[in-house]
Amino acid sequence: MQTEPILEARDLTKHFVAGGAMSRQTVKAVQNVSIKLFPGKVTAVVGESGSGKSTVVRMLARLIEPTSGQMFFKQHNVLEDKGRRTLLSYRGQVQIIFQDPFSSLNPVHRVGYVLQRPLRIHHIANQKRQIQQRVHDLLQQVSLIPAADYAVKYPHQLSGGQRQRVAIARALAVEPKVILADEPVSMLDVSIRLGILNLMAKLRDEQRIAFLYVTHDIASARYFADELLVMYAGHAVEGGDTESLLQDPLHPYTQLLISAVPDPARGLRTAEIKIKGEIPSLTAVGDGCPFADRCPHVLPKCREAMPPATVLPGKRWVRCYLFDGK
Ligand SMILES: Nc1ncnc2c1ncn2[C@@H]1O[C@H](COP(=O)(O)OP(=O)(O)OP(=O)(O)O)[C@@H](O)[C@H]1O
Ligand SMILES: [Mg+2]
Secondary structure, rough: OOOOOEEEEEEEEEEEEOOOOOOEEEEEEEEEEEEEEEEOEEEEEEEEOOHHHHHHHHHHHHOOOOOOEEEOOOOOOHHOOOOOHHHHHHHHEEEOOOOOOOOOOOOOOOOHHHHHHHHHOOOOOOHHHHHHHHHHHHHHOOOOOOHHHHHOOOEEEEEHHHHHHHHHHHHHHHOOOEEEEEEOOOOOOOHHHHHHHHHHHHHHHHOOOOOEEEEOOOOHHHOOOOOOEEEOOOEEEEEEEHHHHHHHHOHHHHHHHHHHHHHHHHOOOOOOOOOOOOOOOOOOOOOOOOOOHHOOOOOHHHHHOOOOEEEOOEEEOOOOOOOOOO
């Protein structure tokens, strides 16, 4: 029997209002995205720049309010409860790691202080000795050893990879159930990315943390993620088990995305597809499939309404009329 999701979003939608009073426009950043995160599993969100990945992360972290949709944490409908205490407890259990380890750490604070703060705010440790011990344990967990040396350093004395390890340790300080990692390795040197991915894989396996991993890099998603969710212009268009989705992408957009990754050994059947055009403006997307204008298989109904999700064997689903009714 499958375990329950720790965090589930249903039909999350975010519309931003942009522009001045005379030129007000609605940016449909995310539309009806559903996602389930499970303990000890990684779900990767892939998609081009501007497809809405970070907006999904910010809604799941409760940094911004969805325009509509529901979120369930341990089966509780979290958006119904807007109390300060509930929000603090939620943010403790659902942590976020950002892309840029240079701007996410305050330059005036030493590493030890960065890690003490969440311990105090969330009342995880109160006594000085207890706090110091916990800070050292956290630094050891992220392999910043000897911990005592790193605790007294300032962010500018650390490399990008070491800073990202501090950011991960800060997220771990509050013993989270979920970590939302928004392109956590994309600003790091290629040579140290694997170390950070392996650290997160260790936390997934040993602490059963549920990860959402946002990336542009299909190869790292393949390495790290159990499941994939493909986003295009604010919509989740396809999802499922990572290996089966990458071996056999169904949505024409997923095929395009994967064919952009050179991997001749795998002989993907998408190589010859030619797709023209650009991502549509999010202020102009209609009710149809946003990929219709670029899609080599477009049908008249694609421009009228977004297809429903067709659920397929092997935990796969796709939103495309080519598969509707199959
Ligand atoms: N506060 C905001 N006000 C108006 N528009 C916004 C706001 N935040 C995001 N957007 C728009 O929403 C869309 C989705 O942005 P988002 O940052 O979620 O994309 P992304 O998939 O994370 O892209 P990237 O890969 O470049 O990080 C973009 O068109 C962006 O300009
Ligand atoms: Mg982003």
